[in-house]
């Protein structure tokens with residue numbers, strides 16, 4: 142006689158998964174602090190921030206100017222938000238304080254990432270009004286990079302371009318929108334809106350994928366070139382670029398309620414969804430010729446999940462279900478052993494398998510501090526949605 146035993150392993154709920162991931166994140170982020178302390182010993186007076194793991198397997202730190210410096214304090218803020226454990230608030234403040242000089246930085250566009258992840262989350266969670274002038278100053282500094290002819294803020298101040306604007310820069314617009322909301326000048330919001338419109342017009346292709354970089358003539362505003370820097374090819378769909386786009390347009394809609402921004406976000410989502418691999422984790426470029434034998438970019442999955450979760454709240458039930466299903470798929474894979482670091486490993490980074498700049502053979506298949514940040518942000522967004 143054959144006895145059939147039905148397998149009754151119940152799938153972990155998203156609440157259970159979130160609990161498990163934040164427990165791991167708490168351990169990892171405390172460990173990461175000790176790693177940073179040990180690096181800081183050899184750099185007296187300089188705050189150090191996590192970046193990644195070097196090809197030789199050693200820990201890779203950055204200084205406060207590196208575009209990613211806000212993500213570790215931001216990750217600590219999310220761990221504090223979820224756990225309520227004051228240790229993480231103290232750690233967040235410890236790393237945030239080193240970023241304060243960025244409020245006056247005018248030679249780079251990434252003050253938006255840096256200040257919103259740190260001071261922005263601090264204000265949101267603690268109500269500390271001292272964050273407000275830091276955010277408004279940062280937005281005013283960023284606004285100096287706006288060119289009326291072009292209709293965009295300039296991204297990089299280096300390189301061979303005349304006025305380069307990268308899709309990533311859409312993310313920095315949140316600082317401008319937030320600053321106006323906090324009492325900053327209306328012109329800050331108007332710059333963000335102009336930037337979003339110009340980017341929508343010039344960065345996106347007919348299929349709603351986007352170029353990485355558009356170069357402009359700063360005198361006339363004319364487009365002088367469209368290309369990639371970190372993607373596989375000028376005409377390819379670099380995964381993180383697409384992820385920045387699907388995060389940013391719902392965010393712009395949140396502030397502006399401009400239907401055109403929402404329609405554009407939906408168009409990006411409809412382009413992306415059929416292209417995402419079955420496990421919800423994009424390869425580093427959707428058009429990389431070596432797929433499936435190529436590296437993934439976990440960061441793009443985490444960023445995309447954030448965007449899809451927000452977008453799901455603005456659309457009809459059918460779209461909403463599809464966007465959430467994709468986000469859930471990505472989050473479940475990121476929370477699996479394949480992507481989630483074991484306790485005490487990975488130098489304290491939470492996730493494995495992100496790709497920063499494959500073209501330069503830099504940060505390939507490694508942890509990246511922003512993958513951790515957006516993974517936790519996505520889980521928090523999910524939690525708030527179901528509550």
Ligand code: GLY
Pocket residue numbers: 208309371381497
């Ligand atoms: N913002 C730079 C990157 O996404 O790699």
